[in-house]
Amino acid sequence: MTAYGKDTIIKVYFVSLVLLAASLLINFTPLKITLLVLSLFLLLFSSYFFRDPVRKIPAGLTNEDVLSPADGKVVEVKTVGNKYPELFDGNELTQMSIFMSPLNVHVNRFPVSGKINYFNYIKGKYIVAFNEKSSDDNERTEIGIINGTNQIVFKQIAGFVARRIVCKIRKEEYATAGEKFGMIKFGSRIDVIFRTDTKILVNINDKVKAGVSVLAKLNR
16 A cells, blocks of 8 residues: 555455454444444555555667656547646647546656755645636646756646645756556546657547556657
């Protein structure tokens, strides 16, 4: 299990033990069974949700390849206005959105290697993560990495259920493609933003894996 969920796991285990203890003290069979089942469900679901499988980056990965920062499904690829003029030239950028369901692995990984040259936390709303408005309205972190002569930005976006973003990074640190840096708990979304001349390698509805799937190739 991932260390990013340690605080939540401890709370869930405590509640599960309380439910288990209560079930042992109750003689009313239907309620006893209900409490036992609920206790077991909480233990199994938390263990499953906070799993952290070992991942190997693809062989032959180049500095131009952009890995998926999250497990999930590609729900959108579109042209957006440039909201980061201090990082990108031009008026338009390409944005790819990945939706993470509660059943996906929620540990996030760096999509490229390079220096973290931008970090911003925005305390926003909690619109459902598959709504495109969540990209600009929800609670989120925005992270920029300068990769050689190229730049990318990606966002951890909290959803309606996910109200806890974990992001263990600092500006000026060096990021390594495929390494873990945080997670978003209980369903969420990640947006990845590139220059418009980036070659997109996935399609809408494709399922991707953090640190394994190559989303795009940067144009040098």
